Amino acid sequence: MILRPYGIVLDGRLEVGVEAIFEGKEVREIRPHTGIPSPFVLSPAFVNHHSHLEYRGLMGAIPAREYWPWIREITRMKRTQEEEIVARDARQAAIENRACGVGAIAEHSDRPVAAEALVAAGLTGIVFQEVITFFETQGPQEKLAAIESRAESQRAHGLSVHLTPHAPYTVDEDTLRTLAAKGDPLSIHAAETPLEDAFFREGRGPIGDLHRELGLPMRTAGVGVVEYLAGLGFLRPGVQFVHACAIDDGDIETIAQGGVAVAHCPRSNRTLGCPIAPVRRMIEAQVPVGLGLDSAASSGPIDIFAEMREAVESSHRLHEPLTPEAVWRMATAPLPWSFPTTGWIAIHVADAHHTLDLIERGRPDRVEQLRLIEA
Numbered sequence: 001m002i003l004r005p006y007g008i009v010l011d012g013r014l015e016v017g018v019e020a021i022f023e024g025k026e027v028r029e030i031r032p033h034t035g036i037p038s039p040f041v042l043s044p045a046f047v048n049h050h051s052h053l054e055y056r057g058l059m060g061a062i063p064a065r066e067y068w069p070w071i072r073e074i075t076r077m078k079r080t081q082e083e084e085i086v087a088r089d090a091r092q093a094a095i096e097n098r099a100c101g102v103g104a105i106a107e108h109s110d111r112p113v114a115a116e117a118l119v120a121a122g123l124t125g126i127v128f129q130e131v132i133t134f135f136e137t138q139g140p141q142e143k144l145a146a147i148e149s150r151a152e153s154q155r156a157h158g159l160s161v162h163l164t165p166h167a168p169y170t171v172d173e174d175t176l177r178t179l180a181a182k183g184d185p186l187s188i189h190a191a192e193t194p195l196e197d198a199f200f201r202e203g204r205g206p207i208g209d210l211h212r213e214l215g216l217p218m219r220t221a222g223v224g225v226v227e228y229l230a231g232l233g234f235l236r237p238g239v240q241f242v243h244a245c246a247i248d249d250g251d252i253e254t255i256a257q258g259g260v261a262v263a264h265c266p267r268s269n270r271t272l273g274c275p276i277a278p279v280r281r282m283i284e285a286q287v288p289v290g291l292g293l294d295s296a297a298s299s300g301p302i303d304i305f306a307e308m309r310e311a312v313e314s315s316h317r318l319h320e321p322l323t324p325e326a327v328w329r330m331a332t333a334p335l336p337w338s339f340p341t342t343g344w345i346a347i348h349v350a351d352a353h354h355t356l357d358l359i360e361r362g363r364p365d366r367v368e369q370l371r372l373i374e375a
């Protein structure tokens, strides 16, 4: 089957004047046009490296524009939601991911509604069932058993589902060590703000205050959060750190040597006042970095083009600019765990000459998933 767009995005770079010969879902050959092209661009489908489908209904609902009050507020609001509503929100979010050209998602799931939503929307990916032991009256063993049964119910939809710690400070140390030692795929929010470093280095800041208030043991390790996680066994392949905003060059070296991947979520980071993640330095250190849409509650509308625009713009604000091609590669990079290929999309933007034109003018309603290619 020949597809004759006016251009194809290859390794992040828009090449115009070429067409593709497909065999099933795979491209067999790219060659110069042999006929009149159609007004669209072909690209590998996008990959959403970090997502919380179930918070779709909370888009615009949390006024806080700072991480700590925001996380406290979403934790409170979640408790008021009925599971049926959450399941509906997750289905809507999955459909919106698919509509903007996403083919695969690394999904963080708390309530057990994501796998069904992903499959119903025709998406593939991996589900991380989040473990939080903070705020719990149950002991870690009972809590883990309850979460494992949620994970099991999601496995019924045919996706791989793994228990993962939500964040270093919301999970007790024994449970963190146990989960890291299993050797399974893991995805953990890490270094989203400097508050984690302040807590693990010296027990300071709002995380320390909350531990004191709840009577939880302090975990003053005298090192920052990346070194703390290293000490618990998290610096290994198969682990993804989500956000990695508040890190220095030493942390980047540690992450690179550990073979850890990073999910970059620039719109959420901007909303919550997090430091801009040093993505260019991570890429230069050979850390695999993928783009994540995080949740609509912090990122806003589910739109990979808006996320790519913010990835470009925030890198300029940091004075460590990323090329549009590098950003497109992050948005189409495979997940760091093996899973099937995700197919191709058509983007109906006319007269684009460079990848930046597609990023600037791309919108969800200009994307079409190419299902025909199965033939």
Ligand SMILES: [Zn+2]
Residues within 6 Å of the ligand: 050, 051, 052, 108, 189, 242, 294, 295
């Ligand atoms: Zn998240």
